[in-house]
Amino acid sequence: MNPTLTSSDNFKETLKQQADIVRIVGDYVKLKKAGAQNFSGLCPFHAEKTPSFSVHATRQFYHCFGCGESGDVFAFIQKVENITFPEAVRLLAQKLGVPMPKVTFSSPEEARNAHLRMALLDVHVRATAFFQDCLRRPEGANAREYLKGRGLDDETIARFRIGYAPDSGFLLRDALRREFDEELLRESGLFSWKEDSSQPSALSTQPQQVLRSAQDDNSVEGSGTNGGPRTADSAGFEPKAKSHEPKAAAAIYSKFRNRVTFPICNDQGKVIAFTGRTLTTDEKAGPKYLNSPETPIYSKSRVLFNLDNAKEAIRKLDYSILVEGQMDCISVYAAGFHNVIASSGTAFTELQAKLLGRFSKNIVVNFDPDTAGARATERTLGLLVEEEFNIRVLTLETGFDPDLFLRRKGKDAYSAALKHSQKYFDYLIDRARAQFPARNADSKVKAVNHLLPHIQRVPSRIVRDELALEISQKLGIDSAVLRQELKHAATNRSATQVKATPEAQITGAERVLIRALASATEMQASGARTSARDGAEEEFDPARQAQYALRSERLYEGLASQSLMEALLEAGTETADVLALPKTEEDRRLLASVLMSEEEELTPETVEGAVRALRRIYLRRRLEEVQLGLQRLGLPLEERQALLHEKVRLKRALMDPGLGEKAS
Numbered sequence: 001m002n003p004t005l006t007s008s009d010n011f012k013e014t015l016k017q018q019a020d021i022v023r024i025v026g027d028y029v030k031l032k033k034a035g036a037q038n039f040s041g042l043c044p045f046h047a048e049k050t051p052s053f054s055v056h057a058t059r060q061f062y063h064c065f066g067c068g069e070s071g072d073v074f075a076f077i078q079k080v081e082n083i084t085f086p087e088a089v090r091l092l093a094q095k096l097g098v099p100m101p102k103v104t105f106s107s108p109e110e111a112r113n114a115h116l117r118m119a120l121l122d123v124h125v126r127a128t129a130f131f132q133d134c135l136r137r138p139e140g141a142n143a144r145e146y147l148k149g150r151g152l153d154d155e156t157i158a159r160f161r162i163g164y165a166p167d168s169g170f171l172l173r174d175a176l177r178r179e180f181d182e183e184l185l186r187e188s189g190l191f192s193w194k195e196d197s198s199q200p201s202a203l204s205t206q207p208q209q210v211l212r213s214a215q216d217d218n219s220v221e222g223s224g225t226n227g228g229p230r231t232a233d234s235a236g237f238e239p240k241a242k243s244h245e246p247k248a249a250a251a252i253y254s255k256f257r258n259r260v261t262f263p264i265c266n267d268q269g270k271v272i273a274f275t276g277r278t279l280t281t282d283e284k285a286g287p288k289y290l291n292s293p294e295t296p297i298y299s300k301s302r303v304l305f306n307l308d309n310a311k312e313a314i315r316k317l318d319y320s321i322l323v324e325g326q327m328d329c330i331s332v333y334a335a336g337f338h339n340v341i342a343s344s345g346t347a348f349t350e351l352q353a354k355l356l357g358r359f360s361k362n363i364v365v366n367f368d369p370d371t372a373g374a375r376a377t378e379r380t381l382g383l384l385v386e387e388e389f390n391i392r393v394l395t396l397e398t399g400f401d402p403d404l405f406l407r408r409k410g411k412d413a414y415s416a417a418l419k420h421s422q423k424y425f426d427y428l429i430d431r432a433r434a435q436f437p438a439r440n441a442d443s444k445v446k447a448v449n450h451l452l453p454h455i456q457r458v459p460s461r462i463v464r465d466e467l468a469l470e471i472s473q474k475l476g477i478d479s480a481v482l483r484q485e486l487k488h489a490a491t492n493r494s495a496t497q498v499k500a501t502p503e504a505q506i507t508g509a510e511r512v513l514i515r516a517l518a519s520a521t522e523m524q525a526s527g528a529r530t531s532a533r534d535g536a537e538e539e540f541d542p543a544r545q546a547q548y549a550l551r552s553e554r555l556y557e558g559l560a561s562q563s564l565m566e567a568l569l570e571a572g573t574e575t576a577d578v579l580a581l582p583k584t585e586e587d588r589r590l591l592a593s594v595l596m597s598e599e600e601e602l603t604p605e606t607v608e609g610a611v612r613a614l615r616r617i618y619l620r621r622r623l624e625e626v627q628l629g630l631q632r633l634g635l636p637l638e639e640r641q642a643l644l645h646e647k648v649r650l651k652r653a654l655m656d657p658g659l660g661e662k663a664s
Helices: 010-018 021-026 073-083 087-095 106-137 136-150 154-159 171-176 182-187 207-214 309-315 324-336 351-357 371-386 402-409 411-419 422-437 441-456 462-475 480-489 507-525 542-553 562-571 585-596 604-630 637-656
Strands: 038-041 055-056 061-063 164-166 192-194 218-220 238-240 253-254 259-265 271-278 288-292 320-323 340-342 362-365 390-395
Touching: 010 087, 021 038, 021 055, 021 061, 021 073, 021 238, 038 259, 055 271, 055 462, 073 087, 073 480, 073 637, 087 106, 087 411, 106 164, 106 171, 106 218, 106 259, 106 271, 136 164, 136 259, 154 324, 171 253, 182 253, 238 422, 238 507, 309 340, 309 351, 320 324, 324 340, 324 402, 362 371, 371 390, 371 441, 402 411, 422 441, 441 462, 462 562, 507 542, 507 562, 507 585, 507 604, 542 604, 562 585, 562 604
Parallel strands: 320 340, 320 362, 362 390
Antiparallel strands: 038 055, 055 061, 164 259, 192 253, 218 238, 259 271, 271 288
16 A cells, blocks of 8 residues: 555655656756766756756755755756646656655645646647547548648657647537536636527537537547546547537537647646647638637746657757747658757747756757748847857748748758858847948947847856957947947846855855764664774764764854754754755755765864864954953943953964864
8 A cells, every 4th residue: 555645754755765866857957977976967947057056866955056946856846847746746756657645735725726737637638639539530631631731741740649620619528528527628728608608609500519419429438537538439539329418508619620739748748738720711710820828737938849759859969949830840850850849829938948948058049030030039049148048040041931941942951051050149240230231330330239138138248248349340340339338238237146145154164064963864864874083993973073062062153054053953863854954945055055065074083173163263253252342431440351361361262273172
């Protein structure tokens, strides 16, 4: 019997022990070995060019020295996936192939939201199968012809789970409503509805209603989240003997009608939304491309189309190809360029950039070369610069998008175009020169004003100076003048600044003693000891040595690390999870930072040296207090003499190179 989260944390702890945090984090961050137990990479939680994000293989936690984020494998999944803790446990269990026990949530609202998201994923699984089945049926002939005309073969159609939404408002609804209630269907984004359900809908009089009742009245039969649909045909849709339409059935109807459907997946490959491409051109057809609205499982600013298929190729090739639409993306992928993704019906966003940056910071942007496409390219490039991507721009011939280019010229021509893609600022400078071709002063000012906002986004001052020199040469502008303009713009630049972290405020001695105190839980968990003093009868216990000195002399009082040391002293060896000991988030981050930077072995001499250093700090702080006391006006003679004696004692103590005596 599996342990449950309702009765204990056994399952969570068992799962955590089975997980290799280096491998799990490595699915999101490109890690490199950076020491005996450390791996480093670019932080997924803030923009950076130099890696400051570390993962400790033995202690199984991560810490970023830039933004201060730290935690265990569950905390990482929670933050990077933007999900609740129970959902992080579930996702990790899925990654490890471990069956899930019953999960409880911290509040009814959290439970409701998690169950809603799970149910909506089930709805989209069924809807995907329904659309795929409809594409294979006779009524999907026009959709199949359209896809054939776009050069898509059966293998590509199957890989991307492309389908067809029939020209009816009710077939999908009737296929889903026996398994899912109407409120859930409304939440799914797949349906529209009439607010006044007492009046018959205009759609209910359409001829498709007769066709639905007589011929295609189907429902999804299945076992919910525990299994797939019952199979009567390839998709599992089973005709029923009679209609089960309720009185107010016309209240909701399908949003996607007579459209080719393209499922939108998250980076785990789960369908969370759809794009529908219309097959008609009349005025009632609606927009050419119709996207699902935002739902509890779909936020278009957080999703990149095809990332689930492309992420491994992006990691392997160390660059991605970014295109605008689904058809462009599918065509490029089908041509063999498997590292392609699309922004999927929205302007490229910061969240999408952070998501993509987990896999590679190198990118080729291939948007349409028309005016609208060029503007979209510039907006995207500016955002990618802020996230410190290494960017190239692929501009195809006028009139060609990636899909058409591949169908007309072939994959070899596209491969050659990729190799000749422009550097980011070469592209922008060429754009500025094309827009303002005159060589007079007014044109140069306009060109510089066009480029300045893009240069401002570059975080590195050195790179900005190099760009200023290059731009001045190509536009014929004095480089000193341009540098001055950049300097003025940089003073107003709202670049993200990393706050000073608590670990920057503590001394090396504090770090050693924090590590020594933390080693108590490590030895308690593993039964191991650190190095022994030569000739000593007992094994050296750094935690015991640090605890004795700190408890008896209270040397930590007034230090930046006081609250953390108090937490470690209070805990002793009560828990094996050292990161669970600090009471505040700031102290947890400080502890993670210290443990991640284990630069030297803990020996008796190291710990004793740290104790002596804290004694010296204590004596200096006390000497400052005495000197301030002596400066007070009207000080009684006896009190003044006592302070003078104390000053002499403290100075003598500070002159002792060993500082062997207790400071207090």
